[in-house]
Amino acid sequence: MAEHIVPRRTYYLVYLALLLCTYLTWQVSVFDLGPMNTVTALAIAVFKAAIVVLFFMHVKYATRLTWLVVFGSVFWLGILLALTFSDYLTRGWRTYG
Amino acid sequence: MPDRRSSNPAAASAAAPLGAGRPAASGPRLSAQTAGVVEHPALAHQFDDLEQQREASTLGMWVFLVTEVLFFGGMFAAYSLYRGWYPDAFAAASHELVVWAGAVNTTVLITSSLTMALAVHAAQTGERRQLLLFLLATIALGLVFLGIKAFEYRTEYVEHHVPGLGFEFEPMYFRHAQLFFSLYFLMTGLHALHMVIGIGIMAVMAWWSWRGIITREYYSPIEISGLYWHFVDIVWIFLFPLLYLIGRHLH
Numbered sequence: 001m002a003e004h005i006v007p008r009r010t011y012y013l014v015y016l017a018l019l020l021c022t023y024l025t026w027q028v029s030v031f032d033l034g035p036m037n038t039v040t041a042l043a044i045a046v047f048k049a050a051i052v053v054l055f056f057m058h059v060k061y062a063t064r065l066t067w068l069v070v071f072g073s074v075f076w077l078g079i080l081l082a083l084t085f086s087d088y089l090t091r092g093w094r095t096y097g
Numbered sequence: 098m099p100d101r102r103s104s105n106p107a108a109a110s111a112a113a114p115l116g117a118g119r120p121a122a123s124g125p126r127l128s129a130q131t132a133g134v135v136e137h138p139a140l141a142h143q144f145d146d147l148e149q150q151r152e153a154s155t156l157g158m159w160v161f162l163v164t165e166v167l168f169f170g171g172m173f174a175a176y177s178l179y180r181g182w183y184p185d186a187f188a189a190a191s192h193e194l195v196v197w198a199g200a201v202n203t204t205v206l207i208t209s210s211l212t213m214a215l216a217v218h219a220a221q222t223g224e225r226r227q228l229l230l231f232l233l234a235t236i237a238l239g240l241v242f243l244g245i246k247a248f249e250y251r252t253e254y255v256e257h258h259v260p261g262l263g264f265e266f267e268p269m270y271f272r273h274a275q276l277f278f279s280l281y282f283l284m285t286g287l288h289a290l291h292m293v294i295g296i297g298i299m300a301v302m303a304w305w306s307w308r309g310i311i312t313r314e315y316y317s318p319i320e321i322s323g324l325y326w327h328f329v330d331i332v333w334i335f336l337f338p339l340l341y342l343i344g345r346h347l348h
Contacts, residue, residue, distance in 0.1 A: 015210075018207045029345040038343070042339075055214075077170045084178070085177075
């Protein structure tokens with residue numbers, strides 16, 4: 001990675017987007033959307049995390065090796081969640097709701 | 098402190114053939130040494146140049162952050178599991194939190210991430226005064242966050258929402274609301290611990306900036322401390338909706 005100086009303008013735009021998303025998630029949460037409440041909240045959170053990682057944490061401008069490690073963190077988190085829930089969600093003696 | 102390496106041009110030239118023989122090395126990276134240019138005092142001897150050193154620092158920090166993702170990931174898994182089992186109790190318990198304080202704290206943390214990003218920018222452009230100011234702003238916002246968090250904990254203590262013998266809640270959800278509050282205190286507590294550590298790191302960074310150790314060429318400490326700070330921000334970005342907002346639609 002050649003040294004890349006992100007312009008301040010980008011930081012301000014990301015900041016604005018983060019504030020808007022926070023406001024959005026706050027407003028949406030008062031409606032009863034059933035399971036969609038969690039889906040919306042998580043979708044907004046993932047978007048916020050993504051722009052923080054890409055711009056504030058400079059991953060957009062980073063080396064491929066860094067990309068790989070960042071992707072690896074998400075991948076291993078996926079394994080952690082998938083294996084955990086493949087157990088708990090398939091136990092017949094519990095009902096969900 | 099005088100530079101150990103620059104006073105020894107023989108070492109620099111001796112390193113050049115080794116580096117030149119590496120097939121993967123890119124051209125510009127070697128130019129500093131092959132030309133016998135004086136090395137930067139902050140360059141550790143195992144690196145070819147500052148860029149390589151910077152890349153190694155960034156990568157190392159990211160590898161650490163992977164372990165942090167999994168560390169918090171385990172708690173998010175526990176949270177998801179119990180919330181899946183007891184959704185009504187979790188919503189009712191979440192409804193008792195000081196939601197506005199959580200929202201204000203989210204804004205405070207996001208703002209601190211902005212000041213952190215601007216601190217890195219100031220370090221990259223060599224604006225020492227601005228760097229110091231943005232680092233101090235980040236510390237101040239971190240302290241505001243912890244202050245509001247302390248106010249919340251106090252509220253929950255007074256309202257008997259700390260799990261244990263003094264816990265009080267409507268009988269229907271008594272046991273499972275304790276699960277929610279256990280997870281709440283565990284997750285926000287560990288997050289707050291990360292904030293305390295982050296503030297400590299930023300204090301050291303401010304000290305280094307004041308001393309002039311951080312320069313335009315050597316700003317990796319600011320960069321990777323920033324990575325840590327932003328990571329802690331991201332954890333909160335997930336904690337806020339999952340802990341505070343799941344009961345808002347109830348009343």
